[in-house]
Amino acid sequence: MPRPPRAPRTVADVTATTVTPTSAGAATPAWLDELTAALGRDSVLTDPDVTAAYARDQAMLAPAGLPAAVVLPRTTADVSATMRIAHAHGVPVVPRGAGSGLAGAANAVDGAITLVMTRMDTVLEVSTADRLAVVQPGVVNKALRDEVAQHGLFYPPDPSSYDWCTIGGNLANNSGGLCCVKYGVTTDYVLGLEVVLADGRVLRTGRRTVKGVAGYDLPKLFVGSEGTLGVITEATLSLRPAPQKPVTLVATFSSTAQTGQVVEAAVSCGVVPSLFEVMDRTCIRAVDDLLKADLDRDAHALLVAQSDAGGEAAVAEMEVLAQLCRDAGCELVHVTDDAAEGDLLLAARRMALPALEQLGTTLIDDVAVPRSRIAAFLDGCDAVAGERGLVIGVVGHAGDGNMHPTICFDPADTEQAERAHRAFDDILELGLSMGGTITGEHGVGNLKSEWLEREIGPVSLDVHRSIKRALDPAGLLNPGKMFSAG
Amino acid sequence: MPRPPRAPRTVADVTATTVTPTSAGAATPAWLDELTAALGRDSVLTDPDVTAAYARDQAMLAPAGLPAAVVLPRTTADVSATMRIAHAHGVPVVPRGAGSGLAGAANAVDGAITLVMTRMDTVLEVSTADRLAVVQPGVVNKALRDEVAQHGLFYPPDPSSYDWCTIGGNLANNSGGLCCVKYGVTTDYVLGLEVVLADGRVLRTGRRTVKGVAGYDLPKLFVGSEGTLGVITEATLSLRPAPQKPVTLVATFSSTAQTGQVVEAAVSCGVVPSLFEVMDRTCIRAVDDLLKADLDRDAHALLVAQSDAGGEAAVAEMEVLAQLCRDAGCELVHVTDDAAEGDLLLAARRMALPALEQLGTTLIDDVAVPRSRIAAFLDGCDAVAGERGLVIGVVGHAGDGNMHPTICFDPADTEQAERAHRAFDDILELGLSMGGTITGEHGVGNLKSEWLEREIGPVSLDVHRSIKRALDPAGLLNPGKMFSAG
Structure with a gap:
């Protein structure tokens, strides 16, 4: 974790080191004294060994600074006081929660306060x-x-x-x-x-x-x-x-593209499952390795779907979907109203990312495409994996077209890491070319801010900047995230 | 319809009269020549007899000016050209559709272009x-x-x-x-x-x-x-x-408040009808007078609900609701899967406002309250009607708490009209006091802009103004609507 050099008194250069109360002799900036007076010592942390724990979210490859101070408010009044003090002194503020984000949106900015909201948990x-x-x-x-x-x-x-x-x-x-x-x-x-x-x-x-x-x-x-x-x-x-007890469907296919066909057919015929997920062979095998779940390791793709429509209606809904799976040439399809079996299948899906992490460092993409393009997008991801010579596991929310192609690589292998980054971009490019978006749910953060500009274009970027200036004229809130100030 | 006096060449004072091409001798403002050149003569109307037809929406009591010109674009390029020219010359623009609004949001502003979007209808x-x-x-x-x-x-x-x-x-x-x-x-x-x-x-x-x-x-x-x-x-x-064929429920009650109890019970027990409407006795009788629909004229309130859950599920859903009606002490409850009968009941509900219009000029309120307060709100409307000595028919979307208490009065009776206006305000006040909003779906327009300030408060108003300035720094788009420029 890089730490900037000491350069006290210049707010923009304030570092965790310079503002540590324990580093005797270093001047404490006025804003820090004010914050501590307003919120109490236990709500304002500056020990760099502590603040480093709040430096980044789960987007391991997104850049992160080190907080000048970590503030843990207990009340709205605490947050208001923090912003008032930060505003008066021109200190940037990065708000964050638990840090589970996947785009670096919560990553610290050097010299800024990181405002951690986890104590306001009622x-x-x-x-x-x-x-x-x-x-x-x-x-x-x-x-x-x-x-x-x-x-x-x-x-x-x-x-x-x-x-x-x-x-x-x-x-x-x-x-x-x-x-x-x-x-x-x-x-x-x-x-x-x-x-x-x-x-x-x-x-x-x-x-x-x-x-x-x-x-x-x-x-x-x-x-x-x-x-x-x-x-x-x-x-x-x-x-x-509360939803009704779910009925679960699982189906396996000899190609990922078939799952796209099933989704398109399901959308067209009006079935709305309460859950509709896809995993490709890489994911199936990784999950099976991790969970010993007795999954079909030869399948190229697996769909899991649920209906919570209740009783007969749910069974009927899943039977319609089962027929669509058969029409698309599935290898196996199975419908169950057994809750334990459904939970097990869902657990397999939920473990896909942890399972892929066993294969190396992961770059998780988050592209959403129109549902009519899912099959083409899955084919495209296969092609990228082939061209770049990489393992890419695709897991995603098939029913809404939000896919998470996940690139597994060894960061110690510089050349492979370089290919992984290119593949990451290839996939974003592929999504955009299909009328999709660079992020379906993970956000932009500082991981995709350049891509955001490409997706939304100059007029929209200008509107974004106008709104940002209207609400945060000094540019203090989470600077550098989503888009640059311009 | 008041028309401002002639005052050519000052953009702010441009009037329909001054810009009429037919009024020989009056100088045509440059922006009008530019508009006509860009969009063609048949897209830019200035005959005051014609433009007057675009002066207002259906909020009869909201103030309205007279358009300086009515522009009917055919393409996005036409709209863009209109805004570019208006922007260059500082001419305000009021966009509108068919003019069915109920808050004056589409009402013309003197000296402004009214931009009518009805030709872009593909x-x-x-x-x-x-x-x-x-x-x-x-x-x-x-x-x-x-x-x-x-x-x-x-x-x-x-x-x-x-x-x-x-x-x-x-x-x-x-x-x-x-x-x-x-x-x-x-x-x-x-x-x-x-x-x-x-x-x-x-x-x-x-x-x-x-x-x-x-x-x-x-x-x-x-x-x-x-x-x-x-x-x-x-x-x-x-x-x-497409939704499934609906199953319809109708129930009558000896008090409007009972219908509120049914809604609260329905929300609490998780029934989600696809339609859930209420009418009070004034509406029931007005509709019966208009449609000769054989409604129960002695009932104090009538609920109509539908389920489109399909087949057995829909019948089951309406049976649950029927029981809740009985629990609340309804006088009659009837469930039918007969589509024609359902359509008839729905038509009665849809005709409530036209029916009330037979009783006089109407002031239609549009308050939404939290669903737990519907019963209290309906009682409150009764009380307002009593205190102000007025006929107030209540019709509304019971299921989501959006009520349209409609005040019927004779505008020729100045004293009664004054009481009607006070009742209108009483009802907004009542809604706000219950944690509700001054408009559930009709909008603010220029009818409720002062009330908006009251509902949202000074900080939110300031944020609204900041965003407005960010996107429309010259304040040309629909000026004076929703909130004042400040």
Whole structure:
């Protein structure tokens, strides 16, 4: 982890080392004294051995600096005070949750405060009558799911990291997950937000009602803005009734492209599974190696789907899908209403990324393509793997066209690493050429900011910059993330 | 209709009269010559007898000016040229569709161009494989619904004016309708937009994919912005599979509050009807007078609900609701899978507003409250009617808490009209006091801009103004609508 040299008193150059209270003799910047006075010593950390732990998220190859200070607020007032002080002194602030992100959006910026929201972790309210929850940003996704389940309710967004990622991070990244094919993404569940603005003012926007059009849809602007427009301190989230017990389908194919055909046929004929996932042979074998799950190691692709339509309806829905699998020439298809068997199949899917990590360092791509292009995209990924001479495991949310081709490589082999990076770009290029997007759910962060410009073009980039300037004129919130200030 | 006096050459004072080409001797402003040269004479109308027809929407009591010119573009290039010329000359522009709005958002501004999008009325694409449609803004809602239905698809948003309102207007207002309780509102169906910005640049934002997080969610910012941030010239809309044949429930009650209890119980127990509407006795009688529909004129409230879950599941869903109606003490409840009978009941609901219009001039309120407060809100409306000595018919989307208490009065009776206005405000006040919003789906326009400030507060208003300035620094797009420039 590179640490910049000592250069005290210049805010832009403030480093973790210079601001450590324990480094006797070094001047403590005024903003740090003010922060400590306002929030208390245990909420403002500067020991570089501690702050280094907050330097980066899970996008291992995205650049990261070292926080000048790590602030752990307990209340909205703490966040407001932090932003007010940072704003007065021109100190940048990087908001973050648990750090499960995959695009470097939470990566530290040298000289900046990293604002860690994990202590604000209370579910403030669950209302069955209004079918909503009010939560703080540090609540872990799974904790919310578990708590609302006790009320017979369901919070659908379920990123793979759902057992440790936080709702605040989910909001900042508009996270998806396995449920999206039927239930949409985080933004679809946001009714209202409390947001601390760049200058410390507290904005309450949105509402507790199902519908409402009083003013611009500010909640949905903050959702997915990766901490560049404000710090979310509270969210009012709509919930759904608990889903019915799922019926699960698994099918194997002799080519990945066949799975794309099944998805296209399913979309066209109107089946909407509650889960619809794909894994290619690389993933199947990696998972089987890891879990000893007795998967068919000779299959080239595996589909897992579920219906939560309930009883007969769910079975009927999966039987329609089974027929589509047969029509596409599947090798095997199996439908079960056995919950344990369904859980096992789902566990295999959820373990795909950890399993691929056994094969080397992974570069996880996150391309979404129109559903009619899934088969072509899967073929294209095969071609990239061949051309670049690399192992690429494809796992993804087949039903919504959001694929995670994952490149496995040995970082010690410079030439191979170089090929891996090229393959990563090839796949983004392929996705864009099919009318897709460079990121379906992982976000832009500092990993794909150059690609963002390419996808959205100069007019949209200019609109992004105008909005950023409108809400954060000094450019203090998560600088360098998503797009450059221009 | 007031017309300002002649004051040629000052752009801010340009009036319909001064810019009429037929008014010989009056100087034609340069911008009008440029517009006519760019778009052709048949796309730029200035005859005041013609332009007056574009002066206002359906919010009869909202103030309206008279357009200096009415422009009817045929292409995005026409819209871009209009905005470029308007921008160069500092002429304000009011975008509008069919004019079915209920908040004055499309009302003309003196001296401004009214940009009428109705000629851009082509459904450019319907894709079953990607389950989406690409449409121009002038497409009528029902025309889109009918066209996608031919492909076995469904575009849910269905405002009451669905047989004449346009998709562009629906987007600008984030329109709802009867489907919202299960299927959400317009913004939930927007994947991508083409928008002409205030300076004439063309922004393409969003995507064709189901998921995508590359950049800010600009489409959802433009949706519901009432033409104050840009002119929508194309939309990519997601579609759903065609719903199943509905099963319909009707129930009558001896108090409106009982219907609120049924909604709360339904929400709590997880029933999600595809339609869930309420009418009070005033509406029941007005509709019965108009349609001779043999409704129970003694009932104090009537609920209509549908399930499109299909077959047995739909019947089961409506039976659960029927039991909740009985639990709440309904007078009568009836479930039918007869489509014709269901259509008849729905027609009664859809005719509620036209029926109320037979009782006098109507002031239609549009308050959404949290679903747990519906019963209290309905009681409150009764109380307002009593206190102000007025007829108030309540009709609304019970299932999502969006109510339309409609005040019927005689505008010739000044004192009664004054009481009607006070009652209108009483109801907004009541909604806000219950954690509701001043507009669930009709928008703010120039009818409720002062109330908007009250609902969202000074910080949010300031954020709104910042965003407006960022995208429309000269304040040319639909000035004075939603909120004042400040």
